[in-house]
Amino acid sequence: MGESGDEALTPAGRLFLQEETKQVINCVIGLKNPIDVELVKSEVRKSTMLQHPRFSSLMVRDERGVEHWRATQVEIDRHFRIIKEALGEEGDERAINGYLAELSIDFDGLSMDKPLWEIHLLMAHNCLIFRIHHALGDGISLMSMFLASCRKLNDPQALPAIASPSNISYPPFNFWNLLATLWFSFLFVLDFILRCFWVRDPRSSITGGAGVELWPRKIATATFSLQDMKTVKTAVNATINDVLFAVISCGISRYLDFRAPNGLRDGVQLTGLAMVNLRKQPGLQDLSNLMKSNSGARWGNKFGMILLPIYYHRSNFSDPLEYLKRAKATIDRKKRSLEASFSYKIGDFVMSTLGPKFAGLLNYRILCHTTFTISNVVGPQEEIMIGGNPITFLRANNSALPHALILNMVSYAGRADMQVQVAKDIIPDPEFLAKCFEDALLEMKERVTAKI
Template sequence: MATMLENKQKQDHLMFEGVVVDEPVSPASQYLNSSALSVCIVAVVEFEIPIEDDLQFIFAMVNDVFLPINPRFSSIMVTDENGVKQWKKVKLRLEDHVKVQTYTTGASLEFYDAYFREYLTEITTGQLPQSRPMWEIHILTYPTSSAAGNVIFKIHHSLGDGYSLMGALFTCFKRLDNPSLPLTLPSLGLEFPTNNHKDKMPRIVKNVSNMLSLFFNTVSNFTESLLKSTVLEDDPTPIRSGNEGVEFLPLDISTVTFSLDHVKQIRTAIGTTLNDVIVGTLFYGVRMYMESAMKGSSKANSTALVLMSTRAIKRYQTCEEMVRRDSKSHWGNQFAFLHVPITKANDVDGVDPLQFVYDAREIIKKRKSSLGFFVIGKLIDMIRRFRGSEVASQYIHRTLRKASMTVTNMIGPIEKIALANHPCKGIYFMMGGSPQSISITMVSYNGKIRLAVGAEKSYINIQVFMSCIENAFERISKAALGDQL
């Protein structure tokens, strides 16, 4: 493990004198690609029909659509003679980045499923070479029980955040019903009221109240985040091993799918948001799993880091809009962590399941009604300015390591999409390189929400964990809707 870190640090500090560079590396990209932290995003696209007959469409898509999206896809990160990290454009060979996995006919779907899981684990855990542009596309032509074929995109997080990279991914796809029309994505930042009465508070009183609330929430969130990144840490539990170097250990990855309409019904019935329902389901399922694995652990101190976008926008922007320098949502990494304590349960089986949803709503609402994430961002930037990007990256690594898990979500197209007339059956993604025993991601697509879990192999029983998540959703649904379904 030490050798891997040492080699990576040497690669990070290679000196390139007299090179022509396109742009300096942003601070956030430096944090995510250092000797302390190296994070990748792995997106899996499942296809309805076999893809082994003609793979040229993949190479054509990469050459004609993917690479032109952003110069970073053809660049490497280097350090110039002044010690400043820059993106340096290089020539690349597609065969180094596009890898095809064929199969022997006649094997069972169970065999292909097992092979796919192991292959996905290897891709997610492995490091991308620093000597070439940091992305790969893996084409798995054999079928699984979930798809007739799979394409896996692995892209280093320093190239952009989930918003940027998923936007790039969707640029490569077309609507199945009408390829000439743009993809339709849900509006961002949509909130749903928690009651029906109008707020009659006088405007001036309301403004003063909001300002005081903003101030106290900011101070509280900043203090809590600072303590959890430095002094405090979550208890060791069945979802947090606390192992050193856990980011290098293999992950078991599994998914579960929920109907978006079903989630909306629950949301409407109890007056919350979609995110509240999903996060509440996760937290309830997590506590159920913890209690099943270790008696009493459902009362342990456990925290989730919820990733939120800091872009001041209400809709998705195209990649062309993002790369413009005057864009309000320029390409890159624009996100922040919210520390969200996971609701404790004295009696997991006897507790009201909806309490987890209500708690998630109140906690996230308070944290979004503050500038804590902005102040933390300024703190990290100060650390970088005075002590360097490596120390700032270590601070972020420590923040991740001291929490129990990370939760992040993305929204995908409403209608079905296709890649060169190959219909997409499903999409999910995972983060690799996070120093935690468990990471949870969500993405919506074509009326469904796909939840993916990456769990430390041989420590977390992924089958039992996924069963607990499904059980939690069923209980929350029953509590909210009764016999309506």
Template sequence: MMTGDHVKASRSSHHDEVPLSPAARFFQAPRFNVYIIAIVGCKTRINTDVVNAGLEKTLVKHPRFSSKMVVDGNKYCKNKKWTQTKVNLEDHIIVPELDPNIEFPDRFVEDYVSNVTRTPLDLSKPLWELHLLNIKTSDAEAVGVFRIHHSMGDGASLISLLLACTRKTSDPEALPSVPVKKGAGSTFNSAAGFWWFFSAIWLFLRLIWNTMVDVLLFVATTLFLKDMKTPIKGAPGVELNVKKFVHRTVSFDDIKLVKNAMNMTVNDVVTGITQAGLSRYLNRRYSEEKKLDGQVKQSNSNIPKGIRLRTVILVNLRKSAGIQVAAAIIRRALSNITMAISGVVGAQEEISFYGHPIDYLAPTIYGFPMSLVVHYQSYANKMTISLSVDPSVIPDPHELCNDIEESLKLIRHAVVNKGFVKDVV
């Protein structure tokens, strides 16, 4: 969250140059040019002047959003730094003139966002921009589209920063509240302590074993272990293809109902419905391929046995002097994996973006060497599922959204039907 201390720090270091962090250099490495796209659906038309005034007072004062990247050195040794600069909002806020009677507004917005990603951001300016689209879609009165280079921060920190530009709709002076993980209790007795000691040893040994297995699998994936070719596996160079971005909003209460009934976490549930949705989608795609090949035999499952389809979440753990070597290694590993899943916790109540009530927030990324990225974003009592896909590999991403949504409905129904929890109307 942005605070007064952050603002003071940015003013005092106005002329300072800050070296790129290892993570920032990672996302600036060749063939790993990753961007964050955050689509904001508003319940009212967007007043451009009000948004500009709000950005001047908040986002523009943040050191990273008012810094550009400079490159020093020669072709053998390049040193990249953030340096403070004067921000001209006209260079960052794009407001196209739109026909209010566009026939298919949802498709127009999807195509607009895809076209935005065809052009890289200008390195002579801070690496972010905001497109304001005053066009009514099926789920919003207007749409804002943030594009931010991933080198400016990780997804969670950037979404938190954007949330700092919002206020509770019920209280225009209050920042949004985000769930905080509760710590475990401190109850202790000698008997419990005895078993806790052996449990801790067992967990430690399992951690060592799992770490060794993970390291071996990562090395194998980097060298030779590839996922099978499937209808959702991209070919080499997929990161260079123009992506399509779609989203679907489901009930967060349904996800929490399943979580509580099965004694799981939200991450467990969204991973489960993603897996179930992908199974439905792949089963249909394989069935269609069999029909094209003249194999009309009906089967409950058309997915090949022993399929290897993996997903990944990247986390930067520590600084590394040799990050450009690390980027090449990780990029090679990611190229052998099918997809990625990520998620960010959002505000617990309805919020407004400079006075514009928000209906949904749908962030995702592009630039990974994968044809599919699934992102989950919670907001009040909603969960938005965002897909970033290569349309040459996944030509029907809305169908995949349908499959994930239907999987949640089926799992919720099964939980209620088996009596794990009472249905909530």
């Protein structure tokens, strides 16, 4: 049994410690000015982060192999890795992405004899990489904690504003809408269950599979203007997530045209696995609210998964706005279903009854049976600073998965950066794939503005 005062890990936290599903989140922070190492350490020592028990606890196992958090004394210097020399001569972005690609397959980089986080300082590139084990929390929790240590650039005493969720219109409650919810839930939950066991995507030139999480990685960055995304979404009464999904669908079709023009049947389905925040209040949360154990928006891993099908169409014969219409229709149906909540609840049930090994196996199988992963975290829409140093960009990615393609988007101050992580032996040119995504948005914007 654990010692008195130990806190048991949540089922989701235990899942992220399994060999098949071990995950580390890498938060990438670009800074305008050179890094003052001692100032960064001082900011960490007085930060809200160290007041949170998970960031000052060891992960220990009792004699039954059950994991617990055990409070410990944090030795700040052990959590810092300082890289003084430049990481190549190809510019900051390529150097940082190259370093992140190495971290994405460094599964043992976070030592279990200290709390499961680290800060890497890339001195020559004015970049800070905050590595956090996924067992500590999800992207919403971690972004909220990060913002608690930042201040507005134009008001140094003020905390960054927490983004309020946009108003989501739900259909009125009546028999037919209830029937639609039950029908979509049945279809999508059945599809989810079948994916866990038997159904898999057809092979393509971006398909991963079992063992691919161990393959060498490359990372590129696709950058989007949020104003361009808003222009496109307004024209068809869509959302930013609709536009993002359409951009991914269109961009992948463009890439497949280049890589395997005769290898796929037109209209073939490839499937993405998307993470959905399930807190009662969507969007970023006030940190004090997250840390309350009785809060509906509490700290931890509180997300479900949904399957997002995309359809390959030859670029020469397809209108990019058709991708947006299909994306909006798909996501609207997903919103009316209980698929995300079901995936969270069934995962929690399997972890609690059959144990983390079986739950990890199911998660691994659904990854092997789909083609890519996508996540989107909303960051502050105003410029901020940390320790008095203005932040130039925010990005995120995670440890490699059996997928050969992993997409992680974070928005900040009018732009959105999407990290395109690939298994380089399957997708050798992620820079070209990133450009396919960027061009897809620009072409959608051109089509929209031409119709105005």
